[in-house]
Amino acid sequence: MDQVQFDFVVIGSGLAGLTFALEVSQLGRVAVLTKAEVTDSNTQWAQGGIAAAVSQDDSWKLHEEDTLVAGSGTNDSDAVRFLVQEASAAIDWLVNLGTRFDSHDAQLALGREGGHSRNRIVHHADKTGWEVERAIVQAVRNNPNIEVFDHTFVVNLLTHEGRCVGAHAVIEGEERAFLARAVMLATGGCGRMFQHTTNPRVATADGIGLGHRIGAEITEMEFMQFHPTTLFHPQLRSFLITEAVRGAGGTLRNHLGRRFMYDYDLRLELAPRDIVARAMDSEMKKHETWCLYLDTTHLSPELLKAEFPTIYDRLQTIDIEMEKDWIPVVPAQHYSCGGVVTDLDARTSIPGLYASGEVARTGVHGANRLASNSLLEAIVFSKSASKAVESESGPLPTKFEPSRYRSIPESEAIRLRRILQKQMTQGxxxxxxxxxxxxxxxxxxxxxxxxxxxxxxxxxRYSLETLNLIQAARYVATGALERRENIGLHYNLDIIDPSSVSTK
Ligand SMILES: Cc1cc2nc3c(=O)[nH]c(=O)nc-3n(C[C@H](O)[C@H](O)[C@H](O)COP(=O)(O)OP(=O)(O)OC[C@H]3O[C@@H](n4cnc5c(N)ncnc54)[C@H](O)[C@@H]3O)c2cc1C
Incomplete structure (x- = not known):
């Protein structure tokens, strides 16, 4: 296999990967490996925005408190404090990069989402991720120290004597070893493990599979967040209707028109996501219905068009008018809180390997993620990793242990993946x-x-992604079986005593 050397190898071109790439480009040459187009990522699809305590009536302490409440106090408190204290600087960094956020009277316009005690969501209409990705991709393209390899699929991480020294990738059918002082794993989420997901096709748990195969510590994969409101439509791919729609006054109704959240939680539609998703699951089972409805008919068309232009236009293509029709919705897998275990510098348990973004388990989310904390997490931890890697000096690696992969025919992989998705959704x-x-x-x-x-x-690629999904799914199911306490996103009907002690 051909070998190339870079100072740093980054796997993934979402916000986590590209933030790290930009920051370490000051220290050396960087290769960004990404399996599809550069912008194919969860980042590109983020709608609501980025949480940051930047208004007069807000403080990092309140943001910290809200994050800990959402995570049921199981969060790593140092990681949470680090995240919220760095939030304002992260927003400034994005603005300096050329990201355009909505503003009023020269102040950032701040939205509100479930679980937040203040308006603190910095956003770009309902396509914040698109705007952030646009700005950061442009900065990366203008940076002479960063080389982006698109349609480059990483099949394995390379190790030598217990250290991660690079990535084994396939580019247009050719195998290549990318060797580096440090490797950043920024492969995003794993939504494609379930039947309904808000995640795009690239979200196939590759980082979990890659980490698993070299023995990286992986945990808390059972804390899988389901977004309550995704469009339910037989012909269209799941499409997220951002929580900000509920923040703006959208209400949930069952097929009889009843605002059923009154039966479940005093915070109604703005209760944390896990509570809303479970209430919806229960309501659908109770009435044996396929979906529920999001009602925005009492909101002004001007507000709906101005605040949610993408959703508004998309729904119009299927003849749903937000000011006139109820929107059919179901909960769908949205975000993975667990992942490859990292410290405050994004170091994993394998020397030389760092992880950031959705693939990482930094500890900031605990048992449940507070809305709009994940883009923030990607920036904050990639930036801290970029400082930590300054210590990764010495000659560039030249040796690595053998790495093999095994593909199966796509038709077989499709069959296996369908079985997996059905079983993960049901079980x-x-x-x-x-x-x-x-x-x-x-x-x-x-x-x-x-x-x-x-x-x-x-x-x-499809086949190897399927293997990664299978290997990652085992962490979800075994983690869920071992956790003997219903907490945050984990809910097991067989756990009778909620205070029972977890085996973890
Ligand atoms: C619909 C939607 C709305 C969301 N809204 C918000 C929001 O409002 N606020 C918020 O904070 N968060 C939101 N999130 C979550 C947030 O977008 C993600 O958690 C975050 O973008 C993850 O960034 P990342 O860089 O870790 O991963 P991603 O952005 O997913 O990037 C992963 C990258 O890795 C690449 N990759 C994966 N495997 C391989 C491989 N084997 N080889 C090479 N490349 C590989 C992918 O192609 C991709 O480029 C939303 C998510 C979705 C899906």
């Missing part, structure tokens, strides 16, 4: 049971066995 989704989780684990074992026994095929 390890919003509401779990011990029996369902045990069944899920044995199906996952069987799927991996099948994967390894099906005859080999030439390199296929």
């Amino acid at each position: 390890a989704g919003i509401v779990r049971t011990d029996k369902g989780l045990r069944e899920t684990i044995s199906i996952i074992d069987k799927l991996e066995e099948d994967y390894n026994s099906i005859h080999r095929a030439p390199f296929g």
